[in-house]
Amino acid sequence: MSSFNIKLVVLSLNLLFITLSEARPTAHVNIVDFVDKGTLTVHCYSEDSDLGTHLLAYNQTFPFSFSVNFSGTTKFYCYFSTQFGSGNYTVFDRLMLSERCGLNCDWYIRNDGPCLVINPIHELLCQPWKKPSELRS
Numbered sequence: 001m002s003s004f005n006i007k008l009v010v011l012s013l014n015l016l017f018i019t020l021s022e023a024r025p026t027a028h029v030n031i032v033d034f035v036d037k038g039t040l041t042v043h044c045y046s047e048d049s050d051l052g053t054h055l056l057a058y059n060q061t062f063p064f065s066f067s068v069n070f071s072g073t074t075k076f077y078c079y080f081s082t083q084f085g086s087g088n089y090t091v092f093d094r095l096m097l098s099e100r101c102g103l104n105c106d107w108y109i110r111n112d113g114p115c116l117v118i119n120p121i122h123e124l125l126c127q128p129w130k131k132p133s134e135l136r137s
Contacts, residue, residue, distance in 0.1 A: 024067040027074070027103045029091055031062040034110045035082045042109075044078040044091065072097060084111045085129025091116075100125065 033040040033056035040056040044064060054062050068074045076092040090096075092105055096116070106117040108124065115126040 024070065025103055026065055027068050027092055027097070027105070028063065028065045029076060030104075030106045031056070031078065031080075031091070032106065032108050033058055033060050034108050035084065036111055038083045040109055041081040042078055044076060046074065046076045068097065068103075078107075080109055080114055082109070082111075082129075083133055085113065085132040087113075087130025089114050089127065089130075 029044075031042055031044070035058065041053060042056060042062050043053045044051040044062075046066070049066065051064055056062055066074065066076070072094050074092065075090060075094075077088055078091045079088045080086060091107055096105055097103070100116060101119045104119065108115045108117065110126070113126055113128045115124040117123075118125055
């Protein structure tokens with residue numbers, strides 16, 4: 001294969017990669033603090049990204065966005081900690097993408113645990129704290 005043909009193949013593959021990367025859908029996750037007292041500590045991450053630790057006051061939001069991989073298997077997790085409880089939860093995965101919230105997932109973090117807003121019906125799918133706190137006042 002000539003040098004010109006190799007360069008042409010490499011250029012074609014680069015263009016294909018750029019086109020495919022731009023075609024990947026962008027997902028949006030919003031974490032909203034609805035815990036009555038104290039601060040919500042949030043640490044979100046995936047296999048490829050660590051978004052760091054964030055402290056949220058009541059009614060404050062931590063939004064983040066990312067590109068969903070080609071196979072739709074992107075997963076994001078968040079560890080939530082409050083005076084009422086804590087735990088690590090999946091905040092985005094294939095099930096949420098296809099059946100629960102699509103590309104816009106809102107999570108309301110409440111005294112009794114995290115709740116996903118199911119789109120388009122806007123019902124809450126709530127989970128209890130995985131590690132409930134002994135503090136209940």
